[in-house]
Amino acid sequence: MSFIVQKYGGTSVGTAERIRNVATRVAESHRAGHRLVVVVSAMSGVTDGLLKLAREVSPEPSAREIDMLLSTGEQQTIALTAMALHSLGIKAVSLTGAQAGIITDRLHTKAKIANITPKKVFEYLDSGHVVIVAGFQGQNDDGHITTLGRGGSDLTAIAMAAALKADTCEIYTDVDGVYTADPRLVPTAKKIKEISYDEMLELASLGAKVMQARSVEFAKKFKVKFEVRSSFNHNPGTVITEEHAAMEDVVLRGVSLEKNQAKVTIIGVPDKPGVAAGLFSALAESGTNVDMIVQNVSAQGTTDLTFTINKDDLPSARKVIEAQAAQIGARNHTAQDGIAKLSVVGIGMRSHTGVAATLFSALAQAGINIQMISTSEIKISVIINESEGARATQVVHDAFKLGN
Numbered sequence: 001m002s003f004i005v006q007k008y009g010g011t012s013v014g015t016a017e018r019i020r021n022v023a024t025r026v027a028e029s030h031r032a033g034h035r036l037v038v039v040v041s042a043m044s045g046v047t048d049g050l051l052k053l054a055r056e057v058s059p060e061p062s063a064r065e066i067d068m069l070l071s072t073g074e075q076q077t078i079a080l081t082a083m084a085l086h087s088l089g090i091k092a093v094s095l096t097g098a099q100a101g102i103i104t105d106r107l108h109t110k111a112k113i114a115n116i117t118p119k120k121v122f123e124y125l126d127s128g129h130v131v132i133v134a135g136f137q138g139q140n141d142d143g144h145i146t147t148l149g150r151g152g153s154d155l156t157a158i159a160m161a162a163a164l165k166a167d168t169c170e171i172y173t174d175v176d177g178v179y180t181a182d183p184r185l186v187p188t189a190k191k192i193k194e195i196s197y198d199e200m201l202e203l204a205s206l207g208a209k210v211m212q213a214r215s216v217e218f219a220k221k222f223k224v225k226f227e228v229r230s231s232f233n234h235n236p237g238t239v240i241t242e243e244h245a246a247m248e249d250v251v252l253r254g255v256s257l258e259k260n261q262a263k264v265t266i267i268g269v270p271d272k273p274g275v276a277a278g279l280f281s282a283l284a285e286s287g288t289n290v291d292m293i294v295q296n297v298s299a300q301g302t303t304d305l306t307f308t309i310n311k312d313d314l315p316s317a318r319k320v321i322e323a324q325a326a327q328i329g330a331r332n333h334t335a336q337d338g339i340a341k342l343s344v345v346g347i348g349m350r351s352h353t354g355v356a357a358t359l360f361s362a363l364a365q366a367g368i369n370i371q372m373i374s375t376s377e378i379k380i381s382v383i384i385n386e387s388e389g390a391r392a393t394q395v396v397h398d399a400f401k402l403g404n
C-alpha cells in the first residue's frame with residue numbers, strides 16, 4: 001500500500017466522459033489498496049472563459065474578485081469527480097483548497113503557499129475516502145480565497161504531497177511525459193526518462209508549460225520526487241528528481257520556446273551611474289517583469305539599452321518607458337512585440353563545450369537572425385522573431401540530435 005497524490009490537468013477532466021475516465025483510474029488505484037489524494041484542475045477552457053467574462057464586465061477587475069471567480073472552475077471539477085467515483089461505488093469526498101487546509105499569503109492571483117494544515121484530509125483518508133482537492137486555490141489568513149498563478153494545480157499537488165509526506169506524486173496530463181521539446185511543435189521530440197529539478201525548472205520557466213515553474217521550485221526545495229504521465233494511457237512517464245552524476249553525461253536535455261515576448265530599446269541613453277537603476281525601478285514599481293537586458297558599449301557618452309518583457313505588460317510598460325526616456329534625456333526608444341525566446345537547457349553544459357557554437361550555427365544555416373543572447377550555467381537563450389519560433393525549435397532540436 002502506498003500513499004499517492006495524483007493530479008489531473010484541465011484536458012484530462014475536460015468532458016464528462018474524461019471525468020469518468022479519471023474516476024475509473026482513481027478507482028483502480030483505490031481498489032489496489034492505496035491511500036489517495038486527487039488534485040484536479042478546472043475543465044479545459046473554463047479558467048480562460050471566466051477571465052474573458054471578467055474583462056467583459058470590467059476593464060480592470062479586482063484581483064480579489066478574480067480569485068473568487070476563478071476558484072469556481074476547480075470547485076466544479078472536484079464535485080463532478082467525487083460524483084463519478086460515487087457512481088463506481090467508491091467513497092470519495094471533495095474539498096476546496098481552504099477545506100484542505102491550504103493557507104497562502106495575501107497576493108491575489110499569484111499567492112504563495114504559506115502553510116498547509118491537512119487535518120480534514122487525514123480524517124477523510126482515515127475513514128477510507130478518496131479525497132479530491134481543488135487545485136490552484138487556497139485561502140489567506142483573513143479567510144479570503146486566493147489562487148496560485150496559472151497552472152497552479154501542479155503546485156497544489158506537489159505541496160500536498162510534501163505536507164502529507166506522500167510516497168509518490170503523479171502529475172497526469174495530456175502528454176506521456178516531459179519531452180525534449182513541446183511534442184506539438186516538434187513531432188520527433190523524445191520522451192525524457194529522468195530529469196533533474198534544475199533542468200525541469202529552466203525548461204518550465206522558459207516556456208515548456210507542461211509543469212508550472214513555481215511548482216518545480218517547490219518540489220526542489222522540499223525534495224518531492226514526482227512523475228509526469230498521461231491520463232490517457234498507462235505508459236511510464238518522466239521522473240523529476242534530484243541531480244545525480246550520470247545526468248551530466250547528457251549535454252542537452254531539451255529545447256523550449258517562449259512566445260508572447262516584447263523587446264524595448266532605449267537609444268542614446270546618457271552613460272552615467274543611476275540611469276539603469278531609475279529606469280528598472282520604475283518598471284518594477286509598475287509591476288513589469290523585465291527578462292533579458294543588454295547594454296551596448298558606450299560611444300560618445302551615450303549607450304543603447306535593450307530589454308525584453310512579456311507582451312501583455314507592454315501597454316502599461318510603455319507609459320513608464322516614455323516618461324523615463326524623457327526624464328533620462330534618451331534620444332529615442334522603440335518597442336515591438338512579435339518576438340520569442342528560444343532556449344536550450346542541460347546540466348551537461350557545465351562540463352561540455354561547443355553548445356553555443358552548435359546553436360548559433362544551426363540558426364545561421366536556417367537563416368534565422370539572433371537579436372539577443374543570454375546564458376547561464378545550464379542554459380543558453382536567444383531572442384528571435386516569433387514567426388520563426390516553431391521552425392527554429394525544430395532546427396535546433398535536429399542540430400543537437402535530440403529526437404527519435
Ligand code: ADP
Pocket residue numbers: 008009010011012041151172173174175177178179180181182183184207208209210211254
Ligand atoms: P494540464 O492541463 O494537464 O496541466 P498543460 O496544457 O498545462 O496540461 O501542459 C501540457 C502541455 O504542455 C502539452 O500538451 C504540451 O503541448 C505542452 N508542452 C510544452 N513543452 C513540453 C515538453 N517539453 N514536454 C511535454 N509537453 C510540453
Ligand code: ASP
Pocket residue numbers: 009010041042047048073135136149150151152153154
Ligand atoms: N485552472 C488553472 C489554470 O488554467 C490552474 C491549472 O489548470 O493548473 O491555470
Ligand code: MG
Pocket residue numbers: 009151154209210211212
Ligand atoms: Mg498545466
